Structure formats: structure tokens, C-alpha cells
Amino acid sequence: MCEALKSQYQLCEEIGRGRFGTIFRCFHPISTDTFAVKLIDKSLLADSTDRHCLENEPKYMSLLSPHPNILQIFDVFEDDDVLSMVIELCQPLTLLDRIVAANGTSIPEVEAAGLMKQLLEAVAHCHRLGVAHRDVKPDNVLFGGGGDLKLADFGSAEWFGDGRRMSGVVGTPYYVAPEVLMGREYGEKVDVWSCGVILYIMLSGTPPFYGDSAAEIFEAVIRGNLRFPSRIFRNVSPAAKDLLRKMICRDPSNRISAEQALRHPWFLSAGDTVNVT
Structure with missing residues (x-):
């Protein structure tokens, strides 16, 4: 020491x-x-x-x-x-622990909105300063002593602030964006994709793209066939699904930014959501 x-x-x-x-x-x-x-x-x-x-x-x-x-x-x-x-000293449980504790069920939409707003605030701050996190996942989301969300683990972060594009396969199965897996140069919106996947999991209890191995998960991510099974999403509001479509958008040029996501109407309406049949 x-x-x-x-x-x-x-x-x-x-x-x-x-x-x-x-x-x-x-x-x-x-x-x-x-x-x-x-x-x-x-x-x-x-x-x-x-x-x-x-x-x-x-x-x-x-x-x-x-x-x-x-x-x-x-x-x-x-x-x-x-x-x-x-x-700073944080609570022992991560966002992953909260998701696991839900045991395959969804986190209430109001709670999910509060968590995602804080995560997007962190990501938007990074992007404003020219930093992409590149490994946004529930394991890397901690909680401070007052319960406020804290994005952590910047070992995979990269600078893009002078307009440079990033490269290299960095990230974690389930959460990594398709353009990363396809070996292309990419921008900071890879973090928005990862946030969208986290939101999907919080609202449904299941990832949007899955497989029995990392290779199968990556293939599903590259296909990017986003679905909202009615059995799982019947109680999720249309506004939440609209935000998910815009964040988990296969074409990064059409994917919204973290700043745009924060302005989405869902964050204003989540407290007033009603069950959708």
C-alpha cells in the first residue's frame, strides 16, 4: 500500500x-x-x-x-x-442487484423513470464533456448514501470531444450497441443504446436481445429486432415504448441523444401512467 x-x-x-x-x-x-x-x-x-x-x-x-x-x-x-x-462511499447494492431482486418481474414505471432520468443525466454530462462511457450496464450503476444513482467504472471510457470517431469492440453482452459489434467506427450514442437496454429490462424483467451464448446474444443485437411482447408489456405505457424505440434504434444516425432522451414526454408523464390493455 x-x-x-x-x-x-x-x-x-x-x-x-x-x-x-x-x-x-x-x-x-x-x-x-x-x-x-x-x-x-x-x-x-x-x-x-x-x-x-x-x-x-x-x-x-x-x-x-x-x-x-x-x-x-x-x-x-x-x-x-x-x-x-x-x-465516494456508496451503498453495497448496485442497479443489477435491484433488477435481480425483482426476480424477472418489472420495476414500477414511476421508479424506472426516476432511475433512468438520473442515468441519462450522468451520460449526458459525460457526452457534453466529450467522454463516452462505452460500458453502461446495471453492474456499473451504484447508489450514494442518499439513494441517488451514481454511474461508475470508467475504465473503458474514451474521448471523442474533438470530433474523432471511436473503434474497438468494448462493452458487455446484452448492452453493447450493434455498430460496435459490426466493427465500424462509432460515436457516443452507443451509451444511449445501453441505457435503452437497461430501461427495457427494468420495465419488462427481460433483455430485448438474448441467446444461450455471447455469440448468440451478439447476433440478436446486430439484427436489432426490437419487440414488445403483449404478455410482458401490457401494463407499460405507450410513451415508455416510444422512448425505447428511439433509444434502441439500430441506426445510430436516427437514435436520439442522451439530451434528447431527457426531454422525452415520458419523463413528465411517468408519474401519471395508467395500465394499458
């Missing part, structure tokens, strides 16, 4: 563990504030892609902070062996 980190923060119990490192709760004795610290073991970074992700995360988190819906970074310490990031 970095000596500079130990001189400023007191490490407490382990609260999480990932492929490259461990997360601890930590305490700042002078301010008496509590944080989380992510310790990344550099020896576990097997290739240049892993090292690139290591460099990306603190860089982009620092650029994007502070924002109420983006995980805030406070300090970075680095030595030859470990990179340490002091970040």
Missing part, C-alpha cells in the same frame, strides 16, 4: 473485490469523513488493454467530477505496485 495513502487515510474493512483489486472503507482522521478506496494491484494487469483501463479510470473520473450522478473521485495515489483511488 502506498505510504502517502496511509499517511492521510485510515483503512477499515474490505467492502468489495474485483478482478484487479480490492475496495476498502477508509476514514480521513482530520475531516472525519468516510470514503471508499480502490486498491488496484498492477501485477494483475496482464496486457496493454488492462493498463490502458487503469490509466483511463482516474483520468476520466477527475474530468467528470463533481456531478450528482457520477461516482466522485477525491484522491489518487500511485507507486510501482499499486494504484489507489479514494472515491
